[in-house]
Amino acid sequence: MKRLLFALLACCVLALPCRAEAAGPSPGLLVPIIPDARTGHYQITVSDAETITAASVTRSVERTGITTKTDVFVEYPLDVEHPRTYYVTVTAIPEADRVGLETSTSKTSPVATGCCPGVEGAFILGSGSAADPYQVYTPAQLGHVQQHLDAQFAQKRDITLTGTWTPLGTLTGVYDGGGYSIGGLNSTTGGLFASLSGATVKNMRLTSPTVGGMYYVGGIANVMTGATVADCSVTGANVSGSGSDVLSTGGIGGLVINTRFERCTVTGTIGGTAQVQLHQGGIAGHNTSSVYIGCLSSVQFSGSAVYAIYTGGVSGATENNASPITLQNCHWTNPAHAVGRAAEYGGNFTPNTGDSFGNSQVPSIDGLS
DSSP states (O other), X not given: OOEEOXXXXXXXXXXXXXXXXXXXXXXXXXXXXXXXXXXXXEEEEEESSSSOOTTOOEEEEEEOOOOSOEEEEEEOOOOSSSOOEEEEEEEEEOOGGGBTTEXXXXXXXXXXXXXXXXXXXOOSSOOSSSXXXXXXXXXXXXXXXXXXXXXXXXXXXXXXXXXXXXOEEEEOSEEXXXXXXXXXXXXXXXXXXXXXXXXXXXXXXXXXXXXXXXSEEESSEEEEESOEEEXXXXXXXXXXXXXXXXXXXXXXXXXXXXXXXXXXEEEEEEOOEESSEEEEESSEEEEESEEEESOEEEEEEOOEESSEEEEESSEEEEGGGTOOEEEESOEESSXXXXXXXXXXXXXXXXXXXXXXXXXXXXXXXXXXX
16 A cells, blocks of 8 residues: 655745745745655745646756755746745655655645835845845835845846935945946935945946035945945946035045045046035045045036135045045046145145056046046
8 A cells, every 4th residue: 555755854844944046147946855764856846826727837846865954946937026925845756666655745835035025125035144145126125225234235137216316324234236237316415325334335337327415425425434346337427516615526435434446437527516615536525545446537527616626537635635545557537637635735636656647648548438
């Protein structure tokens, strides 16, 4: 008489959490398998319906030789924008020498995706760790970064924003733009982030942002402290602002302190209106002890101020006209010098810290406008 294969796996595997996962560009579910001693042969099926019909979307994988707890990835076209419930069926299959003595048995359980069901912009993939960053696909998910600013993020699609953007708070984690674009950024209170503190932003592409604000204004963040910004571009920018005192505007950051820029590019227009001083720079508005390596800027400046305007192809000004600034292999098309500085402190200058030069020596940079 045939007996059912004791389905320890089918009972236990679905008591453990399955989770949305991505293997390279493909999303799916990661299903933990706890094998029964009598078989290492299992089939795992994911479906969008508890009862499978011809209209159901299903994907299955079959594994043999499982002897210890094993996570099995089932590629599946998950909805990466919205939380959904899927159904995972695990079938324990008799080994070849037990066929006829035992028969297969299955168990189905629901699996809900989304870190915060019911919350707009909930992340479907990722846990926010370095090994498993939250994956950002939509404008709502980009906005949801605000709720996890100490986490790690990986953008997976081009994103187009609409309406007026409110800058995200202070990022202390890591945002990897993946080379995808963020377009339609339109803000009257600053850039994509309010500030970066010890954070890393890399591989980000801001296209045609229109950014305004007061005091410190930058395309990626208004203020950066102890941050790293690498392989980022802000193209076709319109960065400006107004200030009753001093205004600092930059293509990437407004005020940058102990921050490192690597291989960053800015094009567009930078300016603003200040009642006292205006600091306007291709990369940063105001610099304090920061490093710029392999950065390029090709921008027009359009600012005005009652007292003084300091303009630089890299940074508009430095702290107390003397803060350390390191340039290596940086180039800019406008103005003549990398950093703006008051005449009484020696005037505008280009630090002699690397093969960096601009203006008449660089009429254009590889097609940058």
